[in-house]
Structure formats: structure tokens, C-alpha cells
Amino acid sequence: MARILIIEDETAIAELERDYLELSGYEVTIAGDGLAGKRAALEGDYDLVILDLMLPGSDGFEICKAIREAKDIPILMVSAKKDEVDKIRGLGLGADDYMTKPFSPSELVARVKAHLQRYERLVGSGIRENKVIETRGLRIDKTARRVFVNGEEKAFTTKEFDLLTYLAENPNRVFSKDELFRAIWDMDSVGDIATVTVHIKKVREKIETDTSNPQYIETIWGVGYRFKA
Numbered sequence: 448m449a450r451i452l453i454i455e456d457e458t459a460i461a462e463l464e465r466d467y468l469e470l471s472g473y474e475v476t477i478a479g480d481g482l483a484g485k486r487a488a489l490e491g492d493y494d495l496v497i498l499d500l501m502l503p504g505s506d507g508f509e510i511c512k513a514i515r516e517a518k519d520i521p522i523l524m525v526s527a528k529k530d531e532v533d534k535i536r537g538l539g540l541g542a543d544d545y546m547t548k549p550f551s552p553s554e555l556v557a558r559v560k561a562h563l564q565r566y567e568r569l570v571g572s573g574i575r576e577n578k579v580i581e582t583r584g585l586r587i588d589k590t591a592r593r594v595f596v597n598g599e600e601k602a603f604t605t606k607e608f609d610l611l612t613y614l615a616e617n618p619n620r621v622f623s624k625d626e627l628f629r630a631i632w633d634m635d636s637v638g639d640i641a642t643v644t645v646h647i648k649k650v651r652e653k654i655e656t657d658t659s660n661p662q663y664i665e666t667i668w669g670v671g672y673r674f675k676a
């Protein structure tokens with residue numbers, strides 16, 4: 448059974464969508480604001496996301512971009528304003544479809560069905576490949592969000608994974624703790640650059656053979672960190 452995530456702050460709309468989708472046999476989860484929605488979309492195992500544009504917490508633009516960077520599941524964006532829909536289409540954020548509210552629930556179901564079928568065809572034909580970063584014995588599977596060190600899988604928290612991936616995708620570039628904090632943590636996160644130090648330490652413990660002589664993440668004293676390609 449396909450799993451669908453609805454990110455929508457208007458409860459009545461979210462519940463109407465859910466009821467129709469459940470009647471069609473889908474398993475549905477609702478997230479009522481942007482932050483919860485973004486977290487659910489990135490950490491949960493969903494086959495399709497229905498994403499409202501105007502949300503408290505984190506707006507649909509940002510969420511769409513974040514999902515697209517991590518996953519290639521279909522994203523169906525909805526907005527109350529037609530001109531907003533035209534605008535998001537123009538931005539090329541990677542949403543698969545757009546709908547203007549109000550729309551008929553049966554039209555929503557029809558579109559969801561079409562996108563899931565198309566997505567399954569892509570997955571089934573092997574066109575969809577996992578995005579993988581490999582450096583020496585380190586293998587980061589971005590799609591599955593899994594990390595292997597010399598073939599052995601290591602368990603990573605979301606932020607540890609994001610931090611390692613960010614550094615590995617920008618090899619040989621030195622980042623200050625400040626830059627890393629801004630890139631990986633939400634602006635409203637509790638914490639500061641000490642959080643970065645703690646996470647770097649944890650990541651090293653997982654990927655380095657000798658943490659006092661790191662082979663992947665180097666400390667550039669007084670500046671920050673660099674991933675060695």
C-alpha cells in the first residue's frame with residue numbers, strides 16, 4: 448500500500464484529502480505545519496507528498512527543495528492562489544504537479560494515482576538510481592540515507608548524516624563552524640557552533656579508523672573543517 452504524506456495547515460482540507468485518499472486504499476499521514484512536515488518528509492518512508500505552499504514554520508518552497516535534494520518521490524504542490532502556482536512552476540523546484548485550491552478531491556486522487564504509477568514504473572525499470580558519494584572506503588548513499596565504512600554500515604542521526612554529506616559533497620573546501628551550523632541546522636534551532644564540534648566528533652568516531660589522525664574530515668586550526676577528497 449502506498450504511503451502518502453499531506454503537509455497542510457488547514458485541518459479541514461487536510462482531512463478531506465485524507466478521507467478520499469484512504470477510501471482509495473492509501474495510507475495517509477497529516478503534518479499540520481512546515482517544520483513537522485519537512486521532518487516527516489525527510490525522515491519518513493513516504494511514496495508521495497502533497498505539499499501546501501503557504502505553511503507556518505517552513506514554507507512549501509523550502510520543503511519542496513529539501514525533499515528534492517534528498518529523494519525523488521513525487522511531490523504534488525497545492526496553493527490557494529493561481530499566480531503562486533505559476534510562480535512555483537517557473538522556479539523549477541522539482542515538484543511533479545501543481546493544483547490550485549479549491550480542487551475536487553476526486554481529481555486529487557486521480558493525479559496521485561497517476562504519479563504513483565509513473566513513479567513505480569521508473570523505480571521498476573531501474574532508471575531511478577541511488578545517489579552515492581564514494582571516497583576511498585567511505586560510501587554515502589544519499590537516497591537511502593545510509594553510510595558504509597569499508598562495507599560496514601554505520602548508524603547516523605539525521606544531522607550527522609547531513610553534516611557528513613554536506614562536507615563530502617564539497618570536498619577540499621574549508622568551512623567554518625558558523626557556515627556549517629547555518630547550512631545544516633534550521634535557523635531557529637537551539638544550539639550554536641559548539642553543536643558543530645560535537646557532531647564532527649561523533650561523525651569521526653564512526654568513519655575514522657584513528658580519530659586523532661582523521662583521513663576524511665580534517666581540522667583546519669582556527670578556521671574550520673575540510674573533507675579530504
Ligand code: CA
Nearest residue numbers: 456499501502
Ligand atoms: Ca496553508
